[in-house]
Amino acid sequence: MATECETSGNGELVEPSAMETANVPTLPPPGMSDENGCAHSATEAFAQGDTASFSPPQAKEDEEGDLPADFERLWNAAHDNAHDFTSWTDLLQYCEQEGHSVASQRALMAFLGRYPLCYGYWKKFADMERRAGNNDKAAEVCIQGLQSIPLSVDLWIHYINLLLGTLDMNLPESPTRIRSVFEDAVVASGLDFHSDRLWDLYVEWEKEQGNLRNVTAVLDRVLKLPTQNYSTHYDKFKALLSGNEPKEMLSLEEYEEVRALCRETQKAERADQAKEKGKEMPPGEEEPATPEGTDSVELMQRIRDQVLSRREKIYQENENEVRKRWNFEDTIKRPYFHVKPLDQIQLRGWHAYLDWELAELNKDADNKDSETDADAKDDTESPEATAQTRRGMEECEVARDDHRVRFLFERCLIACALYEEFWTRYIQYLETRSVDQVRVVYKRACLHLPSNPNLHMRRATFEERHGDLAEARRVLEALDKNRPGLVVVRVRRAALERRAGQLERSEALLQEAVSQSKEKPTLHAFFSIKLARLLLKLGGNPGRARSVLQEALEISPSNDKLHLNLLELEVSSELCSSAEAVQECVTRALAAPLAPHAKILLSQRGLQFVEEYSNSIQSVLSFYEDHQKLLKELGGIKREAENKDEGREKVAKSEDAPADGASAEAPPTDPQAPVTVPPPPTMDMSAQSGGYGGYSNWYQQPQYGNYGYQNTWNYNQGYYPPS
Template sequence: MSLILGDEEKKEIEEHQGEVQANVVEEEVVNTELDKYWKAVRDNPGDFTGWTYLLQYVEQEKKLDQARKAYDAFFEHYPYCYGYWKKYADMEKKQSGPEKAIEVFERGTQAISLSVELWLHYINFYTEEYGKLEYGQEGIRGIFEKAVTACGRDFRSDKLWDAYISWEENLINKTTLYDRILQIPTQLYSHHFENFKHHVLSHHPKEILTLDNFLLLRKEVVVGTSELNPEEEAAGDDGPPGVIGPPGEDAPPGMEVEGEKTDDEEAGKLRDRIINVREEIFKKTEDEVSKRWNYEEAIKRPYFHVKPLEKSQLKNWKEYLDFEIEAGDHERVVILFERCMIATALYEDFWLKYAKYMENHSIEAVRLVYMRACRIHLPKKPYISLAWAAFEERHRNYELASQILSELDNNVPGLVMVNMRKISLERRKGNTAMAEALFQDYINNASQPEISSFFSIKFARYLLKIIGDTDRARTTLQSAIEKDRGNIKLYLQLLDLEYQCRPISEERVIKIFASILDCENFPLETKAKMSQRKLEFLEDFCASITTLKESYDEHQRLMKELHNERKKRPLDTVTNDEPVEKRPKVEGTQNGSGDQSQMTGMDPYYGHWGSYANSGYSYPPQQWGYGQHYYPS
């Protein structure tokens, strides 16, 4: 074989390489477009429109693996979209066969079991594919039974029942189906009763009833009638001897005995009896329908959609649920809740209502409700996940409670209330080491100094009140102040800590006040309030009158400085257009908390502290209390 290629062979190879390169480029373009669609939904799984674009793209490309991946990911977030389950099943039928389509239908009907449309689509598909096979009829009946068990008690399940009854060829089974639907309040309850009467009048009673039921009914109707009318029965036996033939032998034409012509009359009585018994049931069903009719008429969007529901719709669902709960039929309540959750899947208050109701019936059912809400429909809604974690903790399932909180923390990072709930869970478990480790982690890795300070305050309280370690609590607050000097809450918490020590340390408290008054981060107003509180502390606990007098002199200098500053900016802070003379005056209050700057010819703080120099130290009693330490006005 020659290794030297001719011109024609070279040309063929070059053309082939060109085709391969073109295919590679096209594949890269396709992959790039697909990645863009995937990136959109991965960055924001709640972008429903982005998901629809992705599904449209994979459907057009007709690449089964890509389509399966896209559909499976979509249904992890939106399992109530029955139309997409139908599309998925149809795609599997075309590209991989009916077995895969059945798998999709089974998944879909489990995810949204109340979808009558999806069940009917499944039944039609199965009938088309397997209806003529030997086991086909039983398979269809099995799907129908699963369907009516799942959603047959839904108020709007009439199409499913009609389809089942129309398909059923066995007259006795038809009667059984009518007996079931006539007891259920549905939208077309009257239609079903009319169809049932037509069914009864079109067939002989022994054709539509089981043998036992037929004989029992005949005994009630015919025998009962004979006992009431013995003369009529005897009259039928007065014919001449020999006229009545042996049993089973038909009389010749024209020779029938008059008494034997009563079969039609008997059948008529049996039909009347059958209908009358069901009519009593029908009237009860009609009464139940009338109670629910207004609620059902008010439901305008029973299907799932990402768009918000109108307030009137939410109100109607709530009132409808309250009605069914009060009625007390547990199965009907669950069916209505499931219907409601399709339309209100994105509203956590309805999931909470569902879980609360189920707590009186089944712990596992409650867990399943929370699981569907938190892991499928509302993974980024904190309150429903916090409620689930609290539920599991109440039932001593601490591991799952911790897992729920961790999942929420991953889905919505940075929520302080979630972090505090994780700490509290460990504290209630008695796991102090883990609680302290979480505190330290949140303090050190906080995204903002304010958040770190918040956890520092909480940690200090924990150390002081739970662990009883005052020194560590003090150190925690002092470290936080070093990082966030302008946070007055840290200083106030440190003051509160020192106030609770026995005996109280005057030196430490004065040092804290000094650090506040010397800090450049605080405005004069804040310093004035803290200076006043310092005086109050010294009044109660100071051992030296000299120290108290020095602090008063410092306070007076601070007040004059504040007064001069306010005089320089009398109108700078005015934000409304109302003239100054028309604005209401604010009454002066003790502790300097009122605005006394409008008092002419007087230092705004003199009314409170002016008598100090004249009377040795005898300023009026204060109204401020230690409970105000946390959040000064």
């Protein structure tokens, strides 16, 4: 077994040059038939996208025996570093080298549960069971693999070959089962550009069964599909037609239709020839007499020519479709899954391919609408002629519909399963079509990318928007456990509970975050402010809100945002009890190790409060005198700091000037002028996919932006005369 799992184009294992970690993915399974053990509707499978957990045959406890000596060490290493692909392949290689079937089975089950898109290992698993004589278990492993990756042509071929080699073909039900599996295979993966080997296998098997009509039916289907070896299928049809009677290979309906058309054509030609010779043929002798039930050689050739002419139209149409896709397909060098990153050329190629297929879908829809309008306005053409025209269009039409677009997305998401951008595109495509299908794709995407917070939060938002609060809650809770410490996740959880009317749960989540972040003062202050606001605004409990902020100040006395929020709480309280509290807040802030501009701002806010609500002019003037002293003491320091900040801002603006040419307001130069702090920049609500809100400044950042109240206190100090 290769030490690392990179599969080649034919599904075999090769060694890559580098390894990256991957996440647990699960793709939608085909529906499984109880009768034949295979998919009966793979189209519905990835349209509905039901996921299936991997549960291959379990080893019996009494069969385990003693595991190899280093198994536990390698097993623990793989599970301790679950995203380290090399640890897993080391475990698998060791089990294979030891030849221990139970250890190999256990390792493969764990590995494929985490990396189910590595179809080469599904094949190895099935082969291991078959070598052990467990044919039923081998088939079951193939079925499980196809549930995870139904588009895998290689895995379908492996499963079919397994059945061909193990089933008793003398039993009447065996051919039925094989044909059913072939049908499931071509429905699930037959649209793949590289599915020719599967179609060829189907054609050859039907030839062995001796039913030429079935062979023709299969060839007619693949002739309409743009595949890499499209011309070989047409050549096979021509060879089949030239070597067999059309009556034996065509359906009865088509044969009678073509035969009648050819007879009428032949009859008309002979009538024209008779007119040219100046005589009329006797009745009943319009064509040479032939034995009843047989066709003349001339008529037989006409039938062949007509049948081939019909397929030629389809072939030309299909060739045009292949030509359109060829360059896109040529950029795809790795159509299979691997943890190693794709190069930018392939990523851009996938995006361009999807763009083109979507444009073709829209163009095709517009054309169909135009044809419908034209049919409605056409009063001259007979119903029979209209029906015949439509049949001809259907015969020449190459599949170019919603199913093909989804199929390309599914192909893309095998190779690009670890790229969030492609999952997002698929979700956006499905959003206008089916809520249930979007839900399933979100589920699959999150299984592939369990550590991607943006994706999980968008999924939670989607579930909440569509009324499934329990699922939204579960998604955020799982993300919080998987990625502890992400501020935005805990904030989202608290906001979800608040919107659901569960204020106690919201409060508990924030309280837990406050308790767990005491060793991180900045984070502790952030959650304390969130909790205090909840208690004040929604809980109606200013006392508890005050206690939360005061406790936070004991841990972070230099956090100006805590002082600002506590001051705002006191300012908004009832006047009978707020005057002294406001004075106490300002005094505490001035004694704290705050920056000069923060102290001036807090003092200014206190001055504004007493001017607006104090009953004594003496208290107003006293507060004003203290504020003027503070300006004299700290004004020079503040202006020096502002000048440094202004210099940095100018450099930044020269490098990245606003598009509208607007400039920021210059800081005041008059020491008596009001000192204000500009509000934080407006967060782009669309920058976060899902439209929920802009938490980008908090997400995984050591600092969390200006989460205090914005300063709107443009107070005119010039109202008072200088002292």
